[in-house]
Amino acid sequence: MNITVIAWRNIWRNKRRTLITTASIFFGVIFAAVMSSMQEGSYSKMIDNVVKFYSGYLQIQLEDYWENKTINNTFVLTDTLLQKVHQSKEITGISPRLESFALASSDQLTKGAVIIGIDPERENKITNPEKWIIRGRYIHHGDQGVIMGNELAGYLHLDVGDTLVLLGMGYHGVNAAGKYPITGIFKNPLPQFNKTFVYMDLPLAQGLYSAPNRITSLVLMVKDHYHMPPARKALKSFIRTPYRLMSWDEMQPELVQMIASDRMGGKIMKAILYIIIAFGILGTVIMMFSERKRELGVMVSIGMQKTLLAGILFMETFYIGLLGVATGILATIPITTWFYHHPIRIAGEAAKAFLDMGVEPVFAFSLMPSVFYNQALTVFILIIIITIYPVVKTFRLDISNALRT
Protein backbone atom coordinates (compact mmCIF):
# COMPACT_ATOMS: atom_id res chain seq x y z
CA MET A 1 0.00 0.00 0.00
CA ASN A 2 1.75 3.04 -1.25
CA ILE A 3 1.54 5.99 1.13
CA THR A 4 0.46 8.18 -1.78
CA VAL A 5 -2.59 5.97 -2.26
CA ILE A 6 -3.48 6.18 1.41
CA ALA A 7 -3.01 9.96 1.38
CA TRP A 8 -5.14 10.33 -1.74
CA ARG A 9 -7.96 8.24 -0.30
CA ASN A 10 -7.73 10.07 3.02
CA ILE A 11 -8.47 13.47 1.50
CA TRP A 12 -11.72 12.12 0.07
CA ARG A 13 -13.02 10.91 3.42
CA ASN A 14 -14.57 14.31 3.85
CA LYS A 15 -15.37 15.23 0.26
CA ARG A 16 -17.10 18.47 1.01
CA ARG A 17 -14.32 19.85 3.18
CA THR A 18 -11.68 18.92 0.63
CA LEU A 19 -13.68 20.47 -2.18
CA ILE A 20 -14.20 23.69 -0.26
CA THR A 21 -10.51 23.90 0.56
CA THR A 22 -9.39 23.21 -3.00
CA ALA A 23 -12.00 25.66 -4.27
CA SER A 24 -10.49 28.41 -2.15
CA ILE A 25 -7.08 27.67 -3.70
CA PHE A 26 -8.67 27.38 -7.14
CA PHE A 27 -10.27 30.82 -7.00
CA GLY A 28 -7.22 32.35 -5.35
CA VAL A 29 -4.96 31.05 -8.09
CA ILE A 30 -7.31 32.31 -10.80
CA PHE A 31 -7.49 35.73 -9.25
CA ALA A 32 -3.76 35.99 -8.62
CA ALA A 33 -2.81 34.63 -12.04
CA VAL A 34 -5.24 36.84 -13.96
CA MET A 35 -4.06 39.81 -11.97
CA SER A 36 -0.40 38.98 -12.59
CA SER A 37 -1.11 38.40 -16.26
CA MET A 38 -2.73 41.80 -16.55
CA GLN A 39 0.06 43.50 -14.64
CA GLU A 40 2.87 41.89 -16.58
CA GLY A 41 1.02 42.36 -19.84
CA SER A 42 0.52 46.03 -19.12
CA TYR A 43 4.15 46.52 -18.14
CA SER A 44 5.28 44.86 -21.34
CA LYS A 45 2.92 47.10 -23.25
CA MET A 46 4.31 50.20 -21.54
CA ILE A 47 7.86 49.14 -22.21
CA ASP A 48 6.93 48.31 -25.77
CA ASN A 49 5.37 51.73 -26.13
CA VAL A 50 8.43 53.66 -25.14
CA VAL A 51 10.80 51.29 -26.87
CA LYS A 52 8.97 50.75 -30.11
CA PHE A 53 7.52 54.23 -30.46
CA TYR A 54 10.56 56.14 -29.49
CA SER A 55 13.70 55.17 -27.65
CA GLY A 56 14.53 51.71 -28.97
CA TYR A 57 15.97 49.14 -26.58
CA LEU A 58 19.45 50.64 -26.65
CA GLN A 59 21.08 53.84 -27.79
CA ILE A 60 24.65 54.84 -28.38
CA GLN A 61 25.22 58.48 -27.52
CA LEU A 62 28.03 60.79 -26.52
CA GLU A 63 28.83 60.50 -22.85
CA ASP A 64 27.43 63.89 -21.90
CA TYR A 65 24.39 63.86 -24.14
CA TRP A 66 21.87 62.37 -21.71
CA GLU A 67 22.58 65.00 -19.02
CA ASN A 68 22.96 67.81 -21.48
CA LYS A 69 20.91 67.33 -24.61
CA THR A 70 22.34 70.00 -26.87
CA ILE A 71 23.30 69.89 -30.47
CA ASN A 72 26.90 70.31 -29.34
CA ASN A 73 26.91 66.85 -27.81
CA THR A 74 26.70 65.14 -31.15
CA PHE A 75 29.11 62.81 -32.89
CA VAL A 76 30.04 61.70 -36.36
CA LEU A 77 29.10 58.08 -36.88
CA THR A 78 32.20 56.19 -37.95
CA ASP A 79 32.15 53.07 -40.08
CA THR A 80 34.17 51.20 -37.48
CA LEU A 81 31.53 51.76 -34.83
CA LEU A 82 28.72 50.91 -37.21
CA GLN A 83 30.44 47.75 -38.31
CA LYS A 84 31.05 46.59 -34.77
CA VAL A 85 27.43 47.16 -33.89
CA HIS A 86 26.39 45.25 -36.97
CA GLN A 87 28.45 42.31 -35.81
CA SER A 88 26.42 41.86 -32.59
CA LYS A 89 23.96 39.19 -33.58
CA GLU A 90 21.23 40.30 -31.13
CA ILE A 91 20.84 43.66 -32.86
CA THR A 92 17.94 43.57 -35.30
CA GLY A 93 17.74 47.24 -36.25
CA ILE A 94 19.97 50.32 -36.32
CA SER A 95 18.82 53.88 -36.88
CA PRO A 96 20.84 57.09 -36.55
CA ARG A 97 19.04 60.19 -35.30
CA LEU A 98 19.72 63.86 -34.85
CA GLU A 99 17.36 65.24 -32.28
CA SER A 100 16.99 68.79 -31.07
CA PHE A 101 14.56 71.48 -30.12
CA ALA A 102 13.22 74.25 -32.27
CA LEU A 103 10.43 76.76 -32.37
CA ALA A 104 7.85 75.70 -34.93
CA SER A 105 5.83 78.50 -36.49
CA SER A 106 3.13 79.19 -38.98
CA ASP A 107 2.13 82.71 -40.02
CA GLN A 108 0.87 83.85 -36.65
CA LEU A 109 1.54 81.02 -34.21
CA THR A 110 4.64 79.50 -32.61
CA LYS A 111 5.14 76.44 -30.46
CA GLY A 112 8.10 74.45 -29.14
CA ALA A 113 8.80 71.28 -31.06
CA VAL A 114 11.14 68.32 -31.06
CA ILE A 115 12.90 67.96 -34.40
CA ILE A 116 14.07 64.49 -35.24
CA GLY A 117 16.30 63.85 -38.20
CA ILE A 118 15.92 60.23 -39.25
CA ASP A 119 16.94 57.79 -41.91
CA PRO A 120 13.38 57.25 -43.20
CA GLU A 121 13.85 53.59 -44.16
CA ARG A 122 15.87 52.51 -41.14
CA GLU A 123 13.62 54.35 -38.72
CA ASN A 124 10.62 52.65 -40.26
CA LYS A 125 12.05 49.31 -39.22
CA ILE A 126 12.31 50.49 -35.63
CA THR A 127 9.59 52.91 -34.61
CA ASN A 128 7.69 52.79 -37.89
CA PRO A 129 6.51 56.43 -38.08
CA GLU A 130 4.98 55.74 -41.50
CA LYS A 131 2.34 53.57 -39.87
CA TRP A 132 0.77 56.58 -38.13
CA ILE A 133 0.46 58.88 -41.16
CA ILE A 134 -3.15 60.00 -41.42
CA ARG A 135 -2.82 62.59 -44.20
CA GLY A 136 -0.29 63.08 -46.96
CA ARG A 137 2.70 60.78 -47.20
CA TYR A 138 5.80 59.67 -45.36
CA ILE A 139 9.24 61.15 -46.12
CA HIS A 140 11.89 59.59 -48.35
CA HIS A 141 15.63 59.84 -48.68
CA GLY A 142 16.54 63.28 -49.98
CA ASP A 143 13.09 64.66 -49.20
CA GLN A 144 13.03 68.36 -48.42
CA GLY A 145 9.74 68.18 -46.56
CA VAL A 146 8.71 67.16 -43.04
CA ILE A 147 6.01 65.15 -41.34
CA MET A 148 4.51 66.40 -38.09
CA GLY A 149 2.08 65.45 -35.34
CA ASN A 150 -1.58 66.25 -35.95
CA GLU A 151 -2.02 68.19 -32.73
CA LEU A 152 0.98 70.40 -33.36
CA ALA A 153 -0.22 70.95 -36.91
CA GLY A 154 -3.72 71.71 -35.63
CA TYR A 155 -2.39 74.22 -33.12
CA LEU A 156 -0.41 75.99 -35.82
CA HIS A 157 -3.32 75.76 -38.29
CA LEU A 158 -1.11 73.89 -40.73
CA ASP A 159 -1.81 70.94 -42.98
CA VAL A 160 -0.26 68.93 -45.79
CA GLY A 161 1.15 71.29 -48.46
CA ASP A 162 1.61 74.21 -46.05
CA THR A 163 5.01 75.47 -44.98
CA LEU A 164 6.46 75.02 -41.52
CA VAL A 165 9.04 77.49 -40.25
CA LEU A 166 11.62 76.21 -37.80
CA LEU A 167 13.90 78.36 -35.71
CA GLY A 168 16.53 77.07 -33.31
CA MET A 169 20.14 76.99 -32.31
CA GLY A 170 22.61 75.07 -34.45
CA TYR A 171 25.99 73.47 -33.86
CA HIS A 172 28.39 75.77 -31.96
CA GLY A 173 25.77 78.46 -31.61
CA VAL A 174 25.06 79.00 -35.28
CA ASN A 175 21.55 80.13 -36.07
CA ALA A 176 19.31 77.34 -37.27
CA ALA A 177 16.39 78.39 -39.42
CA GLY A 178 14.50 76.93 -42.31
CA LYS A 179 11.21 76.64 -44.17
CA TYR A 180 9.84 73.18 -44.88
CA PRO A 181 6.86 71.95 -46.81
CA ILE A 182 4.67 69.54 -44.88
CA THR A 183 4.37 66.25 -46.71
CA GLY A 184 2.43 64.35 -44.10
CA ILE A 185 0.58 64.52 -40.79
CA PHE A 186 0.75 61.63 -38.30
CA LYS A 187 -1.32 60.62 -35.34
CA ASN A 188 0.53 58.40 -32.90
CA PRO A 189 -1.36 56.59 -30.11
CA LEU A 190 0.74 58.55 -27.65
CA PRO A 191 -0.44 62.16 -27.57
CA GLN A 192 2.84 63.81 -26.58
CA PHE A 193 4.23 62.69 -29.94
CA ASN A 194 1.42 64.40 -31.76
CA LYS A 195 1.89 67.60 -29.79
CA THR A 196 5.61 68.02 -30.32
CA PHE A 197 7.24 65.81 -32.95
CA VAL A 198 8.51 66.83 -36.36
CA TYR A 199 10.41 64.26 -38.44
CA MET A 200 12.66 65.03 -41.39
CA ASP A 201 15.30 63.30 -43.44
CA LEU A 202 18.58 63.10 -41.50
CA PRO A 203 20.73 65.19 -43.94
CA LEU A 204 18.02 67.86 -43.93
CA ALA A 205 18.15 68.09 -40.15
CA GLN A 206 21.95 68.11 -40.22
CA GLY A 207 21.70 71.04 -42.65
CA LEU A 208 19.24 72.88 -40.43
CA TYR A 209 21.52 72.59 -37.41
CA SER A 210 24.75 73.12 -39.36
CA ALA A 211 25.94 69.78 -38.09
CA PRO A 212 26.83 67.81 -41.19
CA ASN A 213 27.24 64.05 -40.61
CA ARG A 214 26.56 64.51 -36.92
CA ILE A 215 24.02 62.55 -34.93
CA THR A 216 22.82 62.62 -31.32
CA SER A 217 22.13 58.96 -31.05
CA LEU A 218 22.29 55.62 -32.74
CA VAL A 219 19.08 53.76 -31.88
CA LEU A 220 19.34 49.99 -31.65
CA MET A 221 16.66 47.34 -31.66
CA VAL A 222 16.69 43.76 -30.43
CA LYS A 223 14.07 41.05 -30.90
CA ASP A 224 12.36 41.63 -27.57
CA HIS A 225 12.73 42.54 -23.98
CA TYR A 226 14.62 39.37 -23.11
CA HIS A 227 17.29 39.92 -25.74
CA MET A 228 18.25 43.32 -24.40
CA PRO A 229 20.57 42.24 -21.54
CA PRO A 230 22.78 39.98 -23.69
CA ALA A 231 22.90 42.62 -26.42
CA ARG A 232 23.88 45.24 -23.86
CA LYS A 233 26.60 42.99 -22.53
CA ALA A 234 27.98 42.37 -26.01
CA LEU A 235 28.01 46.07 -26.88
CA LYS A 236 29.44 47.19 -23.53
CA SER A 237 32.59 45.26 -24.40
CA PHE A 238 33.60 47.73 -27.09
CA ILE A 239 31.69 50.93 -26.42
CA ARG A 240 34.09 53.25 -24.64
CA THR A 241 34.73 56.94 -24.15
CA PRO A 242 33.55 59.20 -25.71
CA TYR A 243 30.58 56.96 -26.37
CA ARG A 244 28.08 55.67 -23.93
CA LEU A 245 25.56 52.88 -24.22
CA MET A 246 22.15 53.47 -22.65
CA SER A 247 19.38 50.94 -22.32
CA TRP A 248 15.70 51.81 -22.30
CA ASP A 249 15.45 51.39 -18.54
CA GLU A 250 18.26 53.87 -17.97
CA MET A 251 16.54 56.31 -20.30
CA GLN A 252 13.14 55.78 -18.66
CA PRO A 253 13.79 55.61 -14.91
CA GLU A 254 10.31 56.94 -14.09
CA LEU A 255 8.72 54.11 -16.02
CA VAL A 256 10.95 51.56 -14.35
CA GLN A 257 10.03 52.98 -10.97
CA MET A 258 6.35 53.10 -11.79
CA ILE A 259 6.38 49.46 -12.82
CA ALA A 260 8.31 48.48 -9.71
CA SER A 261 5.89 50.19 -7.36
CA ASP A 262 2.85 48.88 -9.18
CA ARG A 263 4.28 45.37 -9.09
CA MET A 264 4.87 45.76 -5.37
CA GLY A 265 1.27 46.83 -4.88
CA GLY A 266 0.12 43.73 -6.72
CA LYS A 267 2.41 41.56 -4.62
CA ILE A 268 0.93 42.92 -1.42
CA MET A 269 -2.60 42.20 -2.63
CA LYS A 270 -1.67 38.69 -3.68
CA ALA A 271 0.15 38.13 -0.39
CA ILE A 272 -2.97 39.09 1.57
CA LEU A 273 -5.07 36.80 -0.59
CA TYR A 274 -2.71 33.89 -0.15
CA ILE A 275 -2.45 34.41 3.59
CA ILE A 276 -6.25 34.14 3.84
CA ILE A 277 -6.18 30.98 1.75
CA ALA A 278 -3.32 29.57 3.81
CA PHE A 279 -5.33 29.93 7.01
CA GLY A 280 -8.20 28.09 5.35
CA ILE A 281 -5.90 25.22 4.43
CA LEU A 282 -4.38 25.25 7.90
CA GLY A 283 -7.85 24.94 9.42
CA THR A 284 -8.56 21.89 7.31
CA VAL A 285 -5.19 20.37 8.14
CA ILE A 286 -5.69 20.89 11.87
CA MET A 287 -9.09 19.22 11.71
CA MET A 288 -7.76 16.37 9.62
CA PHE A 289 -5.13 15.76 12.25
CA SER A 290 -7.10 16.11 15.44
CA GLU A 291 -10.08 14.02 14.35
CA ARG A 292 -7.77 11.14 13.43
CA LYS A 293 -5.50 11.13 16.44
CA ARG A 294 -6.54 7.64 17.48
CA GLU A 295 -6.15 6.27 13.98
CA LEU A 296 -2.67 7.75 13.73
CA GLY A 297 -1.86 6.25 17.10
CA VAL A 298 -2.94 2.83 15.82
CA MET A 299 -0.75 3.19 12.75
CA VAL A 300 2.33 3.93 14.83
CA SER A 301 1.40 1.18 17.30
CA ILE A 302 1.37 -1.52 14.69
CA GLY A 303 4.81 -0.46 13.53
CA MET A 304 4.65 2.48 11.14
CA GLN A 305 7.52 4.89 11.65
CA LYS A 306 6.47 8.43 12.45
CA THR A 307 8.52 9.70 9.52
CA LEU A 308 6.40 7.68 7.14
CA LEU A 309 3.22 8.82 8.85
CA ALA A 310 4.36 12.43 8.56
CA GLY A 311 4.94 11.68 4.87
CA ILE A 312 1.31 10.64 4.49
CA LEU A 313 0.10 13.79 6.20
CA PHE A 314 2.34 15.90 3.99
CA MET A 315 1.05 14.16 0.89
CA GLU A 316 -2.53 14.87 1.93
CA THR A 317 -1.96 18.60 2.14
CA PHE A 318 0.16 18.46 -0.99
CA TYR A 319 -2.66 16.82 -2.94
CA ILE A 320 -5.14 19.44 -1.80
CA GLY A 321 -2.72 22.16 -2.92
CA LEU A 322 -1.97 20.37 -6.19
CA LEU A 323 -5.66 20.00 -7.01
CA GLY A 324 -6.31 23.66 -6.32
CA VAL A 325 -3.30 24.88 -8.28
CA ALA A 326 -3.73 22.56 -11.25
CA THR A 327 -7.42 23.29 -11.72
CA GLY A 328 -6.84 26.99 -11.05
CA ILE A 329 -4.11 27.27 -13.68
CA LEU A 330 -6.11 25.21 -16.16
CA ALA A 331 -9.03 27.57 -15.71
CA THR A 332 -6.81 30.65 -15.98
CA ILE A 333 -5.11 29.73 -19.25
CA PRO A 334 -8.19 30.22 -21.46
CA ILE A 335 -9.08 33.46 -19.68
CA THR A 336 -5.66 35.03 -20.05
CA THR A 337 -5.25 33.67 -23.57
CA TRP A 338 -8.48 35.30 -24.61
CA PHE A 339 -7.55 38.64 -23.13
CA TYR A 340 -4.05 38.33 -24.57
CA HIS A 341 -5.60 38.31 -28.03
CA HIS A 342 -8.37 40.76 -27.10
CA PRO A 343 -6.82 43.35 -24.79
CA ILE A 344 -9.28 45.56 -22.95
CA ARG A 345 -9.42 49.05 -24.51
CA ILE A 346 -10.21 51.77 -22.03
CA ALA A 347 -12.28 54.81 -22.85
CA GLY A 348 -13.12 58.16 -21.26
CA GLU A 349 -11.47 59.69 -18.23
CA ALA A 350 -9.53 56.54 -17.34
CA ALA A 351 -8.04 56.51 -20.81
CA LYS A 352 -6.87 60.09 -20.34
CA ALA A 353 -5.01 59.14 -17.19
CA PHE A 354 -3.15 56.50 -19.17
CA LEU A 355 -2.36 58.88 -21.98
CA ASP A 356 -1.06 61.47 -19.56
CA MET A 357 1.46 58.92 -18.40
CA GLY A 358 2.43 58.36 -22.00
CA VAL A 359 0.90 54.92 -22.12
CA GLU A 360 -1.62 53.48 -24.54
CA PRO A 361 -5.00 53.14 -22.81
CA VAL A 362 -5.09 49.36 -23.00
CA PHE A 363 -5.15 46.59 -20.41
CA ALA A 364 -2.86 44.08 -22.05
CA PHE A 365 -2.38 40.54 -20.71
CA SER A 366 0.71 38.41 -20.55
CA LEU A 367 1.07 34.67 -21.10
CA MET A 368 4.53 34.63 -19.56
CA PRO A 369 5.05 31.22 -17.87
CA SER A 370 6.03 32.92 -14.64
CA VAL A 371 2.50 34.32 -14.35
CA PHE A 372 1.37 30.73 -13.82
CA TYR A 373 4.23 28.99 -12.14
CA ASN A 374 4.61 31.76 -9.58
CA GLN A 375 1.15 30.81 -8.30
CA ALA A 376 2.09 27.14 -8.15
CA LEU A 377 5.32 28.01 -6.39
CA THR A 378 3.53 30.24 -3.87
CA VAL A 379 0.95 27.58 -3.03
CA PHE A 380 3.61 24.90 -2.63
CA ILE A 381 5.66 27.08 -0.34
CA LEU A 382 2.51 27.68 1.71
CA ILE A 383 1.79 23.94 1.75
CA ILE A 384 5.26 23.23 3.05
CA ILE A 385 4.88 25.83 5.79
CA ILE A 386 1.40 24.56 6.68
CA THR A 387 2.49 20.92 6.90
CA ILE A 388 4.92 21.87 9.64
CA TYR A 389 1.85 21.63 11.89
CA PRO A 390 0.85 17.99 11.32
CA VAL A 391 4.47 16.90 10.98
CA VAL A 392 5.47 18.39 14.33
CA LYS A 393 2.26 17.05 15.90
CA THR A 394 3.04 13.59 14.54
CA PHE A 395 6.48 13.54 16.05
CA ARG A 396 5.04 14.69 19.36
CA LEU A 397 2.21 12.17 19.21
CA ASP A 398 2.01 10.22 22.46
CA ILE A 399 0.79 6.82 21.33
CA SER A 400 -0.84 5.65 24.53
CA ASN A 401 -2.66 8.97 24.82
CA ALA A 402 -3.77 8.85 21.20
CA LEU A 403 -5.11 5.33 21.73
CA ARG A 404 -7.17 6.47 24.70
CA THR A 405 -8.99 9.14 22.69
Added chain:
Amino acid sequence: MNIIEIKDLVKIYDSTEIEVTAVNHINLNFEKGEFSAVVGPSGSGKTTFLNLLGGLDRPTAGHIMIDGIDLWSLKPRQITDFRLHNIGFVFQSYNLLPVLTAKENVEFIMDLQGWPKAEREKRAKELLEAVGLGDRIHSRPGKLSGGQQQRVAVARALASKPKFILADEPTANLDSHSTENLLDIMEKLNREEGITFIFSTHDARVVKKAHRVITLEDGKVLSDEKK
Protein backbone atom coordinates in the same frame (compact mmCIF):
# COMPACT_ATOMS: atom_id res chain seq x y z
CA MET B 1 10.52 -21.32 27.47
CA ASN B 2 9.79 -17.73 28.48
CA ILE B 3 9.39 -15.28 25.65
CA ILE B 4 8.52 -12.39 27.98
CA GLU B 5 10.09 -11.66 31.35
CA ILE B 6 8.78 -8.71 33.30
CA LYS B 7 10.87 -7.45 36.18
CA ASP B 8 9.61 -5.02 38.78
CA LEU B 9 7.56 -3.02 36.31
CA VAL B 10 6.26 0.35 37.54
CA LYS B 11 4.28 3.05 35.78
CA ILE B 12 3.43 6.25 37.59
CA TYR B 13 1.35 8.96 35.91
CA ASP B 14 2.16 12.33 37.38
CA SER B 15 0.71 14.52 34.68
CA THR B 16 -2.37 15.27 36.78
CA GLU B 17 -2.31 16.89 40.24
CA ILE B 18 -2.48 13.51 41.90
CA GLU B 19 0.13 10.91 41.18
CA VAL B 20 -1.38 7.64 39.93
CA THR B 21 0.56 4.42 40.18
CA ALA B 22 -1.15 2.55 37.35
CA VAL B 23 1.28 -0.38 37.41
CA ASN B 24 2.85 -1.17 40.72
CA HIS B 25 5.87 -3.51 40.81
CA ILE B 26 4.68 -6.27 38.52
CA ASN B 27 6.82 -9.38 38.01
CA LEU B 28 5.52 -11.86 35.45
CA ASN B 29 6.73 -14.28 32.80
CA PHE B 30 4.95 -15.43 29.66
CA GLU B 31 5.72 -18.57 27.72
CA LYS B 32 5.42 -19.30 24.08
CA GLY B 33 1.95 -20.52 23.11
CA GLU B 34 0.09 -18.99 26.03
CA PHE B 35 -3.54 -17.94 25.85
CA SER B 36 -3.73 -15.58 28.79
CA ALA B 37 -6.23 -13.09 30.08
CA VAL B 38 -5.44 -10.03 32.13
CA VAL B 39 -8.49 -9.17 34.16
CA GLY B 40 -9.49 -6.72 36.84
CA PRO B 41 -11.90 -3.89 37.47
CA SER B 42 -11.85 -0.75 35.44
CA GLY B 43 -8.87 1.38 36.39
CA SER B 44 -6.89 -1.55 37.71
CA GLY B 45 -4.11 -0.95 35.18
CA LYS B 46 -4.84 -3.50 32.42
CA THR B 47 -4.46 -1.09 29.51
CA THR B 48 -1.41 0.52 31.01
CA PHE B 49 0.18 -2.88 31.55
CA LEU B 50 -0.46 -4.01 27.97
CA ASN B 51 0.79 -0.67 26.61
CA LEU B 52 4.05 -1.04 28.53
CA LEU B 53 4.37 -4.61 27.30
CA GLY B 54 3.69 -3.54 23.74
CA GLY B 55 6.28 -0.78 23.72
CA LEU B 56 3.61 1.90 23.44
CA ASP B 57 4.15 3.55 26.80
CA ARG B 58 7.44 4.01 28.64
CA PRO B 59 7.64 2.45 32.11
CA THR B 60 8.72 4.55 35.07
CA ALA B 61 10.88 1.68 36.32
CA GLY B 62 11.54 -1.99 35.70
CA HIS B 63 12.40 -4.06 32.65
CA ILE B 64 10.58 -5.97 29.95
CA MET B 65 12.75 -8.63 28.32
CA ILE B 66 11.42 -10.07 25.09
CA ASP B 67 13.46 -13.00 23.83
CA GLY B 68 16.37 -11.59 25.78
CA ILE B 69 16.04 -8.05 24.46
CA ASP B 70 15.42 -5.28 26.95
CA LEU B 71 12.56 -3.56 25.11
CA TRP B 72 12.83 -0.16 26.71
CA SER B 73 16.57 0.09 26.26
CA LEU B 74 15.95 0.51 22.54
CA LYS B 75 15.74 3.88 20.79
CA PRO B 76 12.25 5.11 19.77
CA ARG B 77 12.72 4.21 16.10
CA GLN B 78 13.99 0.78 17.08
CA ILE B 79 11.03 0.24 19.37
CA THR B 80 8.65 1.01 16.50
CA ASP B 81 10.51 -1.48 14.34
CA PHE B 82 10.48 -3.96 17.16
CA ARG B 83 6.71 -3.69 17.38
CA LEU B 84 6.41 -4.10 13.63
CA HIS B 85 8.37 -7.35 13.60
CA ASN B 86 7.58 -8.90 16.96
CA ILE B 87 4.25 -7.79 18.36
CA GLY B 88 0.74 -8.03 16.95
CA PHE B 89 -1.91 -5.62 18.18
CA VAL B 90 -5.67 -5.77 18.46
CA PHE B 91 -7.35 -2.81 20.09
CA GLN B 92 -10.82 -2.30 21.47
CA SER B 93 -12.27 -0.79 18.32
CA TYR B 94 -11.49 1.31 15.26
CA ASN B 95 -8.35 -0.66 14.68
CA LEU B 96 -8.34 -0.51 10.94
CA LEU B 97 -7.52 2.15 8.40
CA PRO B 98 -10.93 3.15 7.07
CA VAL B 99 -9.61 3.96 3.59
CA LEU B 100 -8.18 0.49 3.04
CA THR B 101 -10.10 -2.70 2.29
CA ALA B 102 -9.87 -5.67 4.63
CA LYS B 103 -7.20 -7.21 2.44
CA GLU B 104 -5.27 -3.96 2.14
CA ASN B 105 -5.38 -3.51 5.91
CA VAL B 106 -3.82 -6.92 6.38
CA GLU B 107 -1.31 -6.32 3.62
CA PHE B 108 -0.40 -2.94 5.02
CA ILE B 109 1.68 -4.35 7.85
CA MET B 110 3.50 -6.75 5.52
CA ASP B 111 4.13 -3.83 3.20
CA LEU B 112 5.77 -2.01 6.10
CA GLN B 113 7.90 -5.10 6.63
CA GLY B 114 8.90 -5.04 2.99
CA TRP B 115 7.21 -8.17 1.68
CA PRO B 116 6.90 -8.53 -2.10
CA LYS B 117 3.43 -7.78 -3.42
CA ALA B 118 2.49 -11.25 -4.63
CA GLU B 119 3.42 -12.91 -1.35
CA ARG B 120 1.61 -10.43 0.82
CA GLU B 121 -1.54 -10.68 -1.28
CA LYS B 122 -1.51 -14.43 -0.97
CA ARG B 123 -0.97 -14.36 2.76
CA ALA B 124 -3.57 -11.65 3.33
CA LYS B 125 -6.15 -13.82 1.58
CA GLU B 126 -5.19 -16.88 3.56
CA LEU B 127 -5.37 -15.03 6.84
CA LEU B 128 -8.74 -13.50 6.06
CA GLU B 129 -10.02 -16.92 5.13
CA ALA B 130 -8.68 -18.26 8.42
CA VAL B 131 -10.75 -15.69 10.34
CA GLY B 132 -13.79 -16.53 8.23
CA LEU B 133 -13.79 -13.44 6.01
CA GLY B 134 -12.72 -14.94 2.71
CA ASP B 135 -15.74 -13.40 1.03
CA ARG B 136 -15.24 -9.89 2.42
CA ILE B 137 -11.64 -9.21 1.48
CA HIS B 138 -12.51 -6.19 -0.69
CA SER B 139 -14.81 -4.55 1.84
CA ARG B 140 -13.74 -1.43 3.63
CA PRO B 141 -14.10 -1.42 7.44
CA GLY B 142 -17.16 0.84 7.27
CA LYS B 143 -18.99 -1.96 5.45
CA LEU B 144 -18.09 -4.59 8.06
CA SER B 145 -19.71 -5.33 11.42
CA GLY B 146 -17.79 -4.72 14.64
CA GLY B 147 -17.08 -8.44 14.97
CA GLN B 148 -15.85 -8.70 11.41
CA GLN B 149 -13.61 -5.68 11.92
CA GLN B 150 -12.05 -7.30 14.98
CA ARG B 151 -11.43 -10.46 12.98
CA VAL B 152 -9.68 -8.40 10.31
CA ALA B 153 -7.63 -6.85 13.12
CA VAL B 154 -6.64 -10.31 14.30
CA ALA B 155 -5.68 -11.27 10.75
CA ARG B 156 -3.61 -8.12 10.49
CA ALA B 157 -1.94 -8.81 13.85
CA LEU B 158 -0.99 -12.28 12.59
CA ALA B 159 0.25 -11.05 9.24
CA SER B 160 3.61 -9.85 10.50
CA LYS B 161 4.34 -13.25 12.09
CA PRO B 162 4.79 -11.72 15.54
CA LYS B 163 6.16 -13.44 18.63
CA PHE B 164 2.91 -12.69 20.45
CA ILE B 165 -0.34 -10.78 20.06
CA LEU B 166 -1.59 -8.20 22.55
CA ALA B 167 -5.32 -7.56 22.56
CA ASP B 168 -6.72 -4.84 24.80
CA GLU B 169 -10.35 -5.67 25.48
CA PRO B 170 -10.90 -6.96 21.94
CA THR B 171 -14.52 -7.91 22.65
CA ALA B 172 -15.54 -4.82 24.60
CA ASN B 173 -17.75 -3.49 21.82
CA LEU B 174 -19.07 -6.81 20.50
CA ASP B 175 -22.35 -8.64 21.07
CA SER B 176 -22.22 -12.09 22.62
CA HIS B 177 -22.36 -13.94 19.33
CA SER B 178 -19.46 -11.98 17.81
CA THR B 179 -17.55 -12.26 21.06
CA GLU B 180 -17.82 -16.04 20.99
CA ASN B 181 -16.93 -16.17 17.31
CA LEU B 182 -13.79 -14.00 17.78
CA LEU B 183 -12.71 -16.00 20.82
CA ASP B 184 -13.14 -19.27 18.94
CA ILE B 185 -10.95 -18.02 16.13
CA MET B 186 -8.27 -16.81 18.54
CA GLU B 187 -8.36 -20.08 20.43
CA LYS B 188 -8.13 -22.08 17.23
CA LEU B 189 -5.11 -20.08 16.07
CA ASN B 190 -3.56 -20.62 19.47
CA ARG B 191 -4.24 -24.33 19.44
CA GLU B 192 -3.37 -25.10 15.84
CA GLU B 193 -0.65 -22.58 15.05
CA GLY B 194 0.75 -22.02 18.51
CA ILE B 195 0.12 -18.27 18.38
CA THR B 196 0.67 -16.58 21.74
CA PHE B 197 -2.20 -14.34 22.87
CA ILE B 198 -2.27 -11.96 25.81
CA PHE B 199 -5.55 -10.13 26.13
CA SER B 200 -7.29 -8.00 28.69
CA THR B 201 -10.98 -8.29 29.40
CA HIS B 202 -13.61 -7.87 32.06
CA ASP B 203 -16.06 -10.17 30.29
CA ALA B 204 -16.64 -13.35 32.31
CA ARG B 205 -17.31 -15.43 29.16
CA VAL B 206 -13.96 -14.44 27.76
CA VAL B 207 -12.20 -15.15 31.03
CA LYS B 208 -13.65 -18.64 30.98
CA LYS B 209 -11.86 -19.43 27.72
CA ALA B 210 -8.45 -18.28 28.92
CA HIS B 211 -5.82 -20.84 29.89
CA ARG B 212 -4.26 -18.48 32.35
CA VAL B 213 -5.92 -15.63 34.22
CA ILE B 214 -3.90 -12.81 35.71
CA THR B 215 -5.95 -10.57 37.97
CA LEU B 216 -4.83 -7.01 38.55
CA GLU B 217 -5.95 -4.66 41.26
CA ASP B 218 -4.58 -1.16 41.79
CA GLY B 219 -1.75 -1.96 39.45
CA LYS B 220 -0.67 -5.06 41.34
CA VAL B 221 -0.99 -8.73 40.48
CA LEU B 222 -3.70 -10.04 42.79
CA SER B 223 -3.68 -13.59 41.46
CA ASP B 224 -2.17 -15.61 38.61
CA GLU B 225 -3.98 -18.85 37.88
CA LYS B 226 -3.22 -21.43 35.24
CA LYS B 227 -5.97 -23.81 34.12
